[in-house]
Amino acid sequence: MATDNDVEGVAALRASMVRELRDQGAIQSELVAAAFTAVPRHLFTPGEPLKVAYATDNAPIVKRDDNGLTLSSVSAPHLQATMLEAAEIKPGMRVCEVGSGGYNAALLAELVGDGGHVTTVDIDPDIVERARTLLNEAGYHHVNVLQADAEEGVPNAAPFDRIIVTAGSWDIPPAWIDQLAHDGRIVVPLRLKGTTRWIAFDRDSEGGLVSRSYGLCVFVPFQGSGSHTERNVTIDNGVVLRLDDENLKEDAEALRRALHLPRIERWSGAAFDMPDELMLFLLTNDPNMAMLHADQEAIDHGLLARPPLKGVPALISGDSFAYRAARPNDDMGSGYESGVYAHGPSAEDLAARYVELLRQWADKYHRRGAASIQYIPKPATPPAPSSGVITKRHGTVVVTWP
Template sequence: MTAIDDSPVRDPDALRADMVRALRDQDAITSEPVAAAFTAVPRHRFAPEAPLSLVYDLHRTVPVKKDEHGLDISVMSAAHLQAVMLEQADVKPGMNVLEIGSGGYNAALIQELVGGEGAVTTVDIDRDIVDRARRCLDDAGYDQVKTVLADGETGVPDGAPYDRIIVTAAAWDIPPSWIKGLDEKGRLVVPLTVRGTTRSIAFDRDGEGLASHSYRLARFVPMQGEGTAKERKAMLRDGVAVQTDDERVPFNTKALNHALDTPRREFWSGAAYDLPDELELYLTLRLSSPARLHASMDIVDSGLVEASALLGVPALVSEDSIAYRTRRENEDTGGFESGVVAHGPQAEALADEYLKLLRLWAQDHRRRGAAVIRFLPGPAPSALPETSVLKRHGVVAVSWH
């Protein structure tokens, strides 16, 4: 159900109509203006080298440029995620919008939303990407969109203030230029990475800072230039890695790898497991020494690490031990029960902290939209909120209700 089947028909107009219907069915598109924009813009014109089956797949990205190692550094984002972010942005006719991270297609969607009286500027640090976006926009008839070559970290002050700023690469921080470039009633939609976990967050101006009640699961290629994240990553063995951007977290690679060779211990919370994206955000921000544990399919198939680590799972680490989330079927907790797998001499202590958070989340915060996310620019205040993460340009503070 995540792909559009184009085997019976390869007419891009028909595929686009199918895509829009599927995006509506999955609640990615919830408004008529966004539906009209997706219907109007010929997505395939922005990826002429790609097969239609890929271009019109709801959940797959389209590669645009790779680095010397063959890793994607620029992609056309999945249609589902683009729709979600545009719904978060709530772009109105006549608005002035800045897009940070060019590809062309998303800028064309925004141009449809702002109409002839509005303005769209799209900026990228990569000359190849800007030139490609310009060609595709002109080819599809969106010559009104302005393309700019610059580091997105600095924004485009010449066109400010903007009613909306939409960032289409994973950002580790929110630079002052983005807040300064927003209108007083403006909105910033950004895939913000906090402790290795990324969410598309719709921030509104809140005094000198930003506040949000809208956050959605998102995966993006990372920002380049000055906004590049400085994450630490350690390979414990082939197919197993841990990563974090928290300098306080100990990474004793040899000891953590040895811990995986010790018997696994399972601990069960008696608490319901569901809404994994909400739970993941809560755990990432509340664990005292957080990292993300990644494991390959071969490692999971061997039984060494649980399948929860395939896309990265919040882990609690010490110098010589590691604990992470798992689940099992349990009708008494509504279908599934949260649990913890732990390895190493501190397994029980780590599991105890982890279990307390699993129970607290299930008891008090088990619903969508329970978090309020704020960004406080400038130096950290003397009294930090309970759940806060220091960034270069400010503090991310999160509370749950």
């Protein structure tokens, strides 16, 4: 087994990580492959076993708050590679990274090369100190490491060809758009309706942003003046609705009663796969969708079936709710059929509406990247309210399904 001082062993681990990331489709370009090959990731994860440092899906935790919530981590290589590919960083670019772990900044430094410039900014002085020390030790002295609330961006180092945000942001602060070069790109994990998607945004012709690509992800929360907490409504022990829409009214007590009524199940006859893409479609095609979460105990007690364990879109009415299900079905390409479980007096109506959405997605949008996501900053007039229009503090997100 390789040790930290075993140069060849560590290089072999790194090469195997790069191979795996290529196989997974996370690394697609030679430039990104070269960056991952060059930067010794283990130098940015001191104290972690080498195998853990080089695991493609592992994000070692750097800091937690008093309640155990993760405040900072070194992101997983799979996600870093995916976002760097989406950013299409070229030699010579000026890049700003929001959220510092050191490793991703070193990858960025490799990508922009000697002619480029990397600024990384973190709100937490401990994280800044750590990133600065590790970057220096690894030889990346030229990365500019700053402590600030990135809600205001980094005006002194702007404009940026790329802004890469590595914390889950609920909104896009005006400073990021102002500090972006004319043909720049922002890659940001944006929180939408209780879920987070990294979105690669380019400028559109009207002063806003339009998505080029996106994908589901999980990130530590954005802190400081731009922080935001979704409403968590407890329905029963271990059963929570995460609401990100002030207009969506819920009656927790009526939903609790519904939960204890026998559930109905209805099946769509449509294939179930790509749950992340389907999730975005469901959340943005009915105003009464929210994320339903249940813990293992609630599932073991039979209160809910398995899908809410990782969170699932639920259609809510005053006293009833419905959520997505899947069952094995060899007639479907994916081997699974989508369906719905519904509870409460209006279970039948909700199930019918849900099944219709499942069929619509399977008929028309059953592919990756089918949605177009636009960000319209204030003061531009937002479009009329509809299920794909999500109001934020500084602007509006509009998700359409062309």
